[in-house]
Amino acid sequence: MKMTRIGQLVQLAFMPRLFPVNCYLVEEGDGLTLIDAAMPFSAKGILDAAMQLGKPITRIALTHAHGDHIGALDKLKEQLPDAKVYISARDARLLRGDRSLDANEPQMAIRGGIPKPNAIQTKPDVELNDGDRVGSLQVIATPGHTPGSVSYFDTRSGALIAGDALQTRGGLTVSGKVQPLFPFPAMATWSKEKSVESAQRIHDVQPSLLAVGHGKMVSQPAQALADAIKAAARALQ
Numbered sequence: 001m002k003m004t005r006i007g008q009l010v011q012l013a014f015m016p017r018l019f020p021v022n023c024y025l026v027e028e029g030d031g032l033t034l035i036d037a038a039m040p041f042s043a044k045g046i047l048d049a050a051m052q053l054g055k056p057i058t059r060i061a062l063t064h065a066h067g068d069h070i071g072a073l074d075k076l077k078e079q080l081p082d083a084k085v086y087i088s089a090r091d092a093r094l095l096r097g098d099r100s101l102d103a104n105e106p107q108m109a110i111r112g113g114i115p116k117p118n119a120i121q122t123k124p125d126v127e128l129n130d131g132d133r134v135g136s137l138q139v140i141a142t143p144g145h146t147p148g149s150v151s152y153f154d155t156r157s158g159a160l161i162a163g164d165a166l167q168t169r170g171g172l173t174v175s176g177k178v179q180p181l182f183p184f185p186a187m188a189t190w191s192k193e194k195s196v197e198s199a200q201r202i203h204d205v206q207p208s209l210l211a212v213g214h215g216k217m218v219s220q221p222a223q224a225l226a227d228a229i230k231a232a233a234r235a236l237q
Helices: 040-053 073-079 089-095 192-204 222-236
Strands: 002-006 009-014 021-028 031-035 057-061 084-088 126-128 137-141 150-154 159-161 209-211
Touching: 009 040, 009 209, 021 040, 031 040, 040 057, 040 073, 057 073, 084 089, 089 126, 137 192, 192 222
Parallel strands: 031 057, 057 084, 084 126, 159 209
Antiparallel strands: 002 009, 009 021, 021 031, 137 150, 150 159
16 A cells, blocks of 8 residues: 555545545544445555544545445444444445436446445445535536546645546546546446536636546646536537
């Protein structure tokens, strides 16, 4: 595991050279907010990182319900019974193994590693909607990779944690557009059209720092984001 700190945000990168899977610790006055739970084997590394920072993990906020973002959730909850778990109301259904679609959603199969029914024992404490807050983090609905994907915008620093709405491994790319050097997020994306719309929402808040599920963090990403959105939009035509 590799730790990279920028301000109040700490990236924990598992398998960074082979198949990078990231989760994040956000420092708050009352402790740490963990964003995503990486892989099943990641629990010890996450807990060790929190110990190094000298603060307890008080919240676990999930960007979406794919296996490489919820893998260690049950193990972490066992060790952190008082930590509140947050996920969007929409992806809470995926966490339960429910792949059904709403009538107003694009009628395309939800892809990627969704848990089977009852595979995840942890139940969310809070089901989030667009505009909600988790500590200093504002929730931004960014569907596309999954129907209920969300990003978290730190209102103090301008850092934005986007989950798999975007990737930076192999180059900054909108979820759904195949990046040949790392095609896996695209392969697990539900709606390419929604992904482009969500990437534009991310661009519109003008983050000072972009942090994603796969790849390094990017400072001052505005131009790279604009270029990635244009490329993804062209690919839809």
